[in-house]
Amino acid sequence: MKRRDFLMGSAVAGVASVCGSRHVVAADKCCCDGMPKLAPPEKPAELNLCLQWGAIPGTEIKQKLDFLEANGFAAVEIPSGKWLSDNVEPMKKAMEGRKLFIATACGPSDFSYVEAEKRDAEVAKFLPQLEILGTLKSVGLIICPARSKPGLGFPELREDFVTNTGKKLAEHAAKHGTSIVLEPLQRKETMFLRQVADGAAISRDIGPGCTVMGDFWHMSKEETSFMGAFISAGKLLSHVHIASLKDRKVPGVDGDADNYVDGFKGLKLIGYRGAVSLEGGFPKNADKTQLILNMVKLLREQWAMA
Amino acid sequence: MKRRDFLMGSAVAGVASVCGSRHVVAADKCCCDGMPKLAPPEKPAELNLCLQWGAIPGTEIKQKLDFLEANGFAAVEIPSGKWLSDNVEPMKKAMEGRKLFIATACGPSDFSYVEAEKRDAEVAKFLPQLEILGTLKSVGLIICPARSKPGLGFPELREDFVTNTGKKLAEHAAKHGTSIVLEPLQRKETMFLRQVADGAAISRDIGPGCTVMGDFWHMSKEETSFMGAFISAGKLLSHVHIASLKDRKVPGVDGDADNYVDGFKGLKLIGYRGAVSLEGGFPKNADKTQLILNMVKLLREQWAMA
Numbered sequence: 001m002k003r004r005d006f007l008m009g010s011a012v013a014g015v016a017s018v019c020g021s022r023h024v025v026a027a028d029k030c031c032c033d034g035m036p037k038l039a040p041p042e043k044p045a046e047l048n049l050c051l052q053w054g055a056i057p058g059t060e061i062k063q064k065l066d067f068l069e070a071n072g073f074a075a076v077e078i079p080s081g082k083w084l085s086d087n088v089e090p091m092k093k094a095m096e097g098r099k100l101f102i103a104t105a106c107g108p109s110d111f112s113y114v115e116a117e118k119r120d121a122e123v124a125k126f127l128p129q130l131e132i133l134g135t136l137k138s139v140g141l142i143i144c145p146a147r148s149k150p151g152l153g154f155p156e157l158r159e160d161f162v163t164n165t166g167k168k169l170a171e172h173a174a175k176h177g178t179s180i181v182l183e184p185l186q187r188k189e190t191m192f193l194r195q196v197a198d199g200a201a202i203s204r205d206i207g208p209g210c211t212v213m214g215d216f217w218h219m220s221k222e223e224t225s226f227m228g229a230f231i232s233a234g235k236l237l238s239h240v241h242i243a244s245l246k247d248r249k250v251p252g253v254d255g256d257a258d259n260y261v262d263g264f265k266g267l268k269l270i271g272y273r274g275a276v277s278l279e280g281g282f283p284k285n286a287d288k289t290q291l292i293l294n295m296v297k298l299l300r301e302q303w304a305m306a
Numbered sequence: 307m308k309r310r311d312f313l314m315g316s317a318v319a320g321v322a323s324v325c326g327s328r329h330v331v332a333a334d335k336c337c338c339d340g341m342p343k344l345a346p347p348e349k350p351a352e353l354n355l356c357l358q359w360g361a362i363p364g365t366e367i368k369q370k371l372d373f374l375e376a377n378g379f380a381a382v383e384i385p386s387g388k389w390l391s392d393n394v395e396p397m398k399k400a401m402e403g404r405k406l407f408i409a410t411a412c413g414p415s416d417f418s419y420v421e422a423e424k425r426d427a428e429v430a431k432f433l434p435q436l437e438i439l440g441t442l443k444s445v446g447l448i449i450c451p452a453r454s455k456p457g458l459g460f461p462e463l464r465e466d467f468v469t470n471t472g473k474k475l476a477e478h479a480a481k482h483g484t485s486i487v488l489e490p491l492q493r494k495e496t497m498f499l500r501q502v503a504d505g506a507a508i509s510r511d512i513g514p515g516c517t518v519m520g521d522f523w524h525m526s527k528e529e530t531s532f533m534g535a536f537i538s539a540g541k542l543l544s545h546v547h548i549a550s551l552k553d554r555k556v557p558g559v560d561g562d563a564d565n566y567v568d569g570f571k572g573l574k575l576i577g578y579r580g581a582v583s584l585e586g587g588f589p590k591n592a593d594k595t596q597l598i599l600n601m602v603k604l605l606r607e608q609w610a611m612a
Contacts, residue, residue: 197501197530198501223538224503224538225540227537232503233530
């Protein structure tokens with residue numbers, strides 16, 4: 001799949017194609033209440049497997065990208081922060097002529113902006129990262145707003161994020177052809193954003209440049225239904241993290257627990273064409289490459305079953 | 307549909323039939339992560355239309371129940387509070403031999419227990435209501451915990467509700483064969499519970515005696531997908547409110563806005579057999595009975611399309 005196809009059919013471009021200025025569905029699929037209706041996707045969903053930078057065997061950029069292409073991966077998830085600033089030109093060059101697309105950047109992106117006086121500083125920190133991601137044609141920068149503090153004033157924080165802090169980031173992202181990707185975490189990390197449907201509603205309220213992701217590991221704790229969560233995200237879903245479901249390692253090592261079929265059904269229903277990216281560890285002393293290949297096989301089998 | 311069938315196949319009985327002691331799915335449909343998986347429902351969904359007490363034409367109990375049975379309704383939603391205490395025996399008698407079931411009780415059930423010292427008093431207030439609802443074979447008592455206060459300590463409130471306040475109510479409800487029915491509202495009313503998936507997760511965490519409902523009106527503001535929300539609720543869904551989607555009146559008066567097909571698809575997918583109950587007003591000087599009959603026709607048509 002070419003990245004342009006992904007962008008044309010999925011969230012990042014989707015947030016710019018508007019229905020009532022917010023929604024990401026064809027106008028004829030959008031009722032006058034503005035709520036997207038689930039309709040058969042225009043293009044079928046695709047399983048675009050992806051690895052995070054640190055999990056890819058190899059040390060050089062070229063080595064890592066070669067490994068992905070040789071082993072059935074369609075996308076790569078890169079670090080944000082200093083690595084991103086330092087490697088933008090080598091990455092651009094190394095990506096030339098490849099079938100891979102750059103999914104998200106993930107890294108030191110805690111967005112702990114509880115104190116009002118720190119909000120502008122948090123925004124300023126991320127703007128240059130978004131510009132770089134735009135030049136790399138990346139899907140977006142993963143952030144989770146309002147990491148855990150007890151007793152947060154959630155109504156005010158949500159309002160601020162939708163109209164001010166998150167809005168500024170999303171507008172800048174959209175201007176540079178990328179997005180901010182809201183990641184729901186677990187309640188022990190933040191009460192502010194724990195479910196995909198809530199991230200999707202924030203994303204809808206912010207508008208262009210804001211998307212949402214789902215992480216199977218967090219979802220297994222906070223959601224009641226993988227499928228329901230993904231359907232609620234709909235075309236606002238721009239990224240997915242996956243891990244084994246007992247111990248947050250590479251899928252497959254937790255046996256029967258590692259069942260993603262219900263979630264994959266949801267992804268198929270919404271015509272998802274973004275990346276499904278491993279965010280999980282490896283057992284000690286394991287053959288990492290072999291476990292990655294096992295994961296590819298397992299996820300392809302479960303995708304076919306979904 | 308007989309009420310016993312509803313209870314056997316749906317949430318109230320479901321919360322007692324356990325998978326890992328919490329979930330409401332057949333054991334073979336439940337992965338070891340404890341998350342319910344969407345599988346074809348054992349019984350097909352049913353559209354059980356319902357009216358709230360005040361919206362039913364007539365003044366006497368018998369008149370109102372006769373109207374419902376004569377006009378295609380399957381359930382009745384009754385007031386809680388003083389009305390309930392005062393009318394338990396007449397209602398029992400009037401329900402004898404009818405096909406109707408008593409869905410929820412809805413009324414002065416604001417659950418504003420922000421201050422810890424008031425929590426036991428709030429619980430004590432609702433326990434007798436739950437006992438009455440049990441004798442009436444009602445699906446449950448609608449409550450929304452933590453009505454709006456700015457700056458609530460949500461993590462602590464959620465923990466208290468799941469392990470203490472809500473748990474006590476749910477256990478008492480289950481003991482008496484009924485449930486508490488969590489109603490997600492809008493952010494202007496409470497930030498604590500605004501989405502069906504969140505109510506479903508709380509319901510799952512509390513266990514037997516706790517269910518969740520969805521109100522199309524609130525959902526049209528707070529959700530991104532009716533279908534996704536209902537799928538996330540799954541068998542924990544015990545009640546649905548419906549209204550016109552522009553002005554919260556009887557469905558049909560807002561023209562094309564009153565489209566529930568996507569939501570009804572979700573209800574069919576989860577095999578929903580609870581009530582779909584009007585909670586909305588009537589235009590001034592309107593022919594109330596005619597508008598109710600129009601609604602019945604409209605909702606049946608849309609159910610067939612879903």
